Amino acid sequence: MVGTPPTSQPIATDQWVSIQWAEYLHILEAPALEEARCYFDSGYMRLEMAPLGALHGRENSIISTLVVLFTTLKGMRMVELTNTTFRKAGLQDAQPDIAFYIGQSFTLPPRDNRPINVIEHGAPQLVIEIASTTLNDDLGRKRLLYERLGCQEYWVVDVEAAQVIAFAIADRRSGQIANSEVLPGLAIATVEEALRRSPTEDDATINRWLLDLFSLDAQGG
Numbered sequence: 001m002v003g004t005p006p007t008s009q010p011i012a013t014d015q016w017v018s019i020q021w022a023e024y025l026h027i028l029e030a031p032a033l034e035e036a037r038c039y040f041d042s043g044y045m046r047l048e049m050a051p052l053g054a055l056h057g058r059e060n061s062i063i064s065t066l067v068v069l070f071t072t073l074k075g076m077r078m079v080e081l082t083n084t085t086f087r088k089a090g091l092q093d094a095q096p097d098i099a100f101y102i103g104q105s106f107t108l109p110p111r112d113n114r115p116i117n118v119i120e121h122g123a124p125q126l127v128i129e130i131a132s133t134t135l136n137d138d139l140g141r142k143r144l145l146y147e148r149l150g151c152q153e154y155w156v157v158d159v160e161a162a163q164v165i166a167f168a169i170a171d172r173r174s175g176q177i178a179n180s181e182v183l184p185g186l187a188i189a190t191v192e193e194a195l196r197r198s199p200t201e202d203d204a205t206i207n208r209w210l211l212d213l214f215s216l217d218a219q220g221g
Contacts, residue, residue, distance in 0.1 A: 058198060143174055147169050
C-alpha cells in the first residue's frame with residue numbers, strides 16, 4: 001500500500017483498481033507517488049512501487065542500446081524516451097520502461113516534463129516493458145492498454161527467461177511476431193541473444209557484437 005494521497009484512502013499497488021480519471025489525476029499529486037509507475041485504462045488504474053534492481057536495469061540498458069545501434073546504422077529517424085508518460089486524457093495513461101518514436105512521420109516531442117499528449121503528438125511506434133516482477137500483467141492488461149493507446153509494436157522482456165515476447169498492433173488488435181515490423185530486418189531472436197550474453201559478457205562486448213552483426217546485415221542488404 002502507498003501513503004495516503006490527498007483526501008483519499010490508501011491505494012492498493014500492483015493491481016488494477018476501479019477509479020475515475022479526475023480522482024486518478026488527484027492521486028498522482030501525492031508526494032509518496034513521485035517514484036511510482038502509473039497506468040490508467042478505461043476507468044482502472046495501476047500503481048507499481050516495487051524497487052528496480054540490477055537485473056531490470058541491465059536488461060533495460062541492453063535493449064535500449066540495441067535499438068539505438070540498429071536505427072543509427074540503418075539511418076532511421078528515432079527518438080528514445082525512458083519512463084515517460086503517454087496520455088489520452090480521460091482514457092489512457094501509460095509509463096513504459098522504454099518508448100521509441102521511429103520513422104519519417106513523427107514530430108519531435110515537446111521539451112517539457114508534462115505527459116505526452118498522444119492525441120496531439122501521436123503514440124510511440126515501439127513500447128517496451130522490462131518484466132522482472134510484472135510479467136503476467138505486462139502480457140495481459142498492459143497489452144490491451146497499448147493497443148488502445150495507438151502504439152504499433154509492443155515488446156515484453158521476460159528477464160528471468162531472457163525471452164522477448166513481441167506483438168505487432170493494428171486496428172486495436174495485437175498478434176505475436178518473430179521479426180520486428182517497425183524495425184525491418186531485426187529478428188526478435190537477435191534481441192534474445194543479446195540478453196543471453198549478459199550473464200557472461202560486459203555491455204561493451206555485447207555492443208561490439210551487435211555492431212558487427214548489424215554492419216554485416218547492412219552490407220548484405
